[in-house]
Amino acid sequence: MANMERLTKRVKEMEKWIAENEGGPTLNNMNYLITSLHNTTEYAQNVERQFNALQGLQQEFLAERELLKDWNEFLQTKEDEKHGLQNQEEEEGSEEEEE
Numbered sequence: 001m002a003n004m005e006r007l008t009k010r011v012k013e014m015e016k017w018i019a020e021n022e023g024g025p026t027l028n029n030m031n032y033l034i035t036s037l038h039n040t041t042e043y044a045q046n047v048e049r050q051f052n053a054l055q056g057l058q059q060e061f062l063a064e065r066e067l068l069k070d071w072n073e074f075l076q077t078k079e080d081e082k083h084g085l086q087n088q089e090e091e092e093g094s095e096e097e098e099e
Helices: 002-021 025-064 068-098
Strands: none
Touching: 002 025, 025 068
16 A cells, blocks of 8 residues: 555656646656666567577578588587687786785
């Protein structure tokens, strides 16, 4: 019940603020920001859908041409190189601290 009262109070405060600032630059800015956020969110969702579709096509392509094993080996090699470089940087950092 307390939550409902608190929310009702907030809504009334927002309605009062909107009535006081209707058509003003602050409300216009707020509308612009909300619209921009909505558009950015929609764009990000579209990019994610396209990315997922591309990943699916890539997996299908690799499976059809029996390249999946080669692809996984390539990824493992890259991962190993990444970890090797990180370990090397950590070792160099610890050697500098010792000096």
